[in-house]
Amino acid sequence: MSRGTVGLVLVSHSGPLAAETAALAAGICGSDVPLEAAGGTGDGGLGTSADLVEAAIGRADRGGGVVLIPDLGSSVLTARLFEGPGVVVADVPFVEGAIAAAVAAGAGGSLEAVLAAAEEARAFRKL
């Protein structure tokens, strides 16, 4: 696989939740990582839009692959429809996984490394 920066797509039932999580991750890791939000339905309601996810993948793809981070339910199912060469779905907590993945992508990690960093977030203890 060619080595552009790995892109991230945050897939949520809620447009504002996806956008704010992307903003939070960008704020923590710096803005060089392609971080795209695909939240809510096309008309701004709660739900998941395959069209929004597809467009976000297109914007996030810089040649290094794309990690999709869904929140739950139909976000997971919709994200999985796009699994394929260069596109993976991370089974991780939404916020913690997004930040861990963004830091790893910003550090120049490969698709596998970014996915692994995101998955480590699943075991983070807060207390």
Add this chain to the structure above:
Amino acid sequence: MGTPMDAEFFTAWIGEAARAVRAEKDRLTRLDTAIGDGDHGVNLDRGLTAAAAALAERRPAAPGAVLALAGSTLIRKVGGASGPLYGTALREAGRALGEGAEVSPAELARALEAAVDGVRGLGAAAEGDKTMVDALAPAAGALARAVREGRDLAAALEAAASAAESGAEATVPMEARKGRASYLGPRSVGHEDPGAASGALLLRALHTVAVR
């Protein structure tokens, strides 16, 4: 053997499925309000109506292409979990049918099995998890068995629809292990799963179109 299972047949099925879901929309919504987020009837109605409209406009010439277009439309239009799930089911069935102009009962049985496999794979659900798989998997089994026994299409699809309806009813005492209802744990017991209920409607619609 009456009805040829061609593109027109499968287009009519999607139309009948849209009609049946619209007629039962309030019941699906009631079921989903009890253990889900209450949008199943509305979402599936919107998706199937859009699928029927897309088929009327594009008029795919082969059964496989009809199901592929219907599935892709559901994925794009639904917005809830039923979109990716039923969309994948239809696309996998369409892929299994290939490009032939007419489908045999044995091919239909294989396509339904492919559809169920697609749903199982995407949702990571097994029978007994209180999902649409509890309606679709028994239907696929019943259809395959009926075809093996050489029963005619109407009888085979009656067996499939009845198995789906029994499967949906059998979700009432189950505790949900997938989807939003799984957050309710034991409190999901005593309600029919809305996805299984809609799955039974889709199988019944297939029988309705076959005996028309």
